Amino acid sequence: MPADMNDYFKKKKAGNNSNNNNNSGGGSGGNNFENPLNNMGKGAPWIVVLIAIGFAIFVLKPFTIINSGEVGIKVNTGKFEQEALPAGLHFFIPVLQKIIPVNTRIRLITYSDVNTGALGDSYRGFEGGLRRNPAISVLDRRGLTVKIDIAVQYRLKAESAPATIEKWGSSWEEKIINSKVREVVRDVVGQYTAEQLPEMRNQIASAIETKVKQSVDELPNQPVVLTSVELRTINLPTKIKDQIERVQIAKQDVTIAEQEKEKAKQQAQRAAEVARGEAERNRIEAQGEADKIRIEAEEQAKANTLISSSLTQELLQLEQIKTQRKFNEALKVNKDAKIFLTPGGAVPNIWVNTQGKEKVLSTQQ
Numbered sequence: 623m624p625a626d627m628n629d630y631f632k633k634k635k636a637g638n639n640s641n642n643n644n645n646s647g648g649g650s651g652g653n654n655f656e657n658p659l660n661n662m663g664k665g666a667p668w669i670v671v672l673i674a675i676g677f678a679i680f681v682l683k684p685f686t687i688i689n690s691g692e693v694g695i696k697v698n699t700g701k702f703e704q705e706a707l708p709a710g711l712h713f714f715i716p717v718l719q720k721i722i723p724v725n726t727r728i729r730l731i732t733y734s735d736v737n738t739g740a741l742g743d744s745y746r747g748f749e750g751g752l753r754r755n756p757a758i759s760v761l762d763r764r765g766l767t768v769k770i771d772i773a774v775q776y777r778l779k780a781e782s783a784p785a786t787i788e789k790w791g792s793s794w795e796e797k798i799i800n801s802k803v804r805e806v807v808r809d810v811v812g813q814y815t816a817e818q819l820p821e822m823r824n825q826i827a828s829a830i831e832t833k834v835k836q837s838v839d840e841l842p843n844q845p846v847v848l849t850s851v852e853l854r855t856i857n858l859p860t861k862i863k864d865q866i867e868r869v870q871i872a873k874q875d876v877t878i879a880e881q882e883k884e885k886a887k888q889q890a891q892r893a894a895e896v897a898r899g900e901a902e903r904n905r906i907e908a909q910g911e912a913d914k915i916r917i918e919a920e921e922q923a924k925a926n927t928l929i930s931s932s933l934t935q936e937l938l939q940l941e942q943i944k945t946q947r948k949f950n951e952a953l954k955v956n957k958d959a960k961i962f963l964t965p966g967g968a969v970p971n972i973w974v975n976t977q978g979k980e981k982v983l984s985t986q987q
Contacts, residue, residue, distance in 0.1 A: 644778050685713045691727040695784045696720075703789040706780055721908055724787060726780045728849060731799060733858075734771045736857075753795065757857065758804055760811040766862065770807050771855035772830070774799060776838075776848045786845035798838065798846055806833045815863045827853035 687710070688694040694707030697720050707721065714721050731753040757769040776799055778786065790797050810829045814822055831851040838848050858866070 632895075684716045685711060686721045686723065688723055689722075691725065692723045693726055693780045693783050694934070695722040695724055695787055697722065702784050704784050705781050720759065721968055722787070724778065724783050726778045726783065728775055728777045729753070729795070730773060730775050731755065732771075732773045734773075734801070734854070735769065736771070755800065760806050760808050762814060762816045762819070763812060763817055766816045766859055768819065768859070769810060769857040770811060770853070771857065771903055772803065772807065773850075773852045774803055774834070774848070775850045775852075779843075779845055779847050781842045782845055785843055790845065793919050794845070798841065802837045803834055803851070806830055806837060816858050817866060819856045819858065820866065822851070823856065826856075 659763055690709045690911055694712055707917050712721055732756045735757045760768050760770055762768050786794055793943045807830055810826055834851045835848045838846050
């Protein structure tokens, strides 16, 4: 105890002083030992105790800090506590207890042969959230090797993190995500031939995502929350690529030929429409002309009917007299002319000019 230590140093000092007095006959001084705690006062022992405690805390570090996006798992003498510790400062008993921080942020695991930059978080104390695995090699339905590039986003479920780490260990990603993804991809892609994969890409991507989520969700306590499963690239063998390219070129040629055929058909249809329109126009014009002639004939017939119905014997005689008067006037000018008159006006009167070689025929109704 501190009090005993002070008594010890006091007695030791008194004994040394008596020895020094006994040995001081010749004038040479002996060794003088003083307790260093005497000069520091009565609080010195407590200062020593505090320094010792601080040193122990520094060395043993009986606390840990859980960051946001993490949970802590407390282990008591090797046994996992099932309640996850939230973010903050947590203390534990060294040697008997320890706290394991576990990342619960969204992670990304890629399956690709394309090299990219460094992956992971560089922030101190944060676990890397990116992992890269080789592309998944799959055998298609005919046994040809196909490589699939895929990306999976997921996170560890915080509530069940202690039970997950206790059951699956620190390599839970390899056991839960990696194994399930590879199993599902091989199962889905193996149902198709290599030539069908590009055409069935959307259906394959949907089937892979659905089955991976279903496979992970069926695990007890649902240890992982799967965010997305994205099919990125389907890498086919070179021969299959060349074959597909040739088929695509042939299909494009057929498409171009069909387009040209359709274009010619449309042009022919337009020409036929123009011809039909022209024929219809001509028919309408002819019909209009015929209708015009028919209408004029009908009107003329009506006029003739009206005229014939209005003619009388007295009117005909009057017209005969008018005509005779004109002939008489003409004879005054051309006395050699001969006129043949028909009684009743049924046959036209005939005028014959005897002076010239030409004969002029004039008819009057």
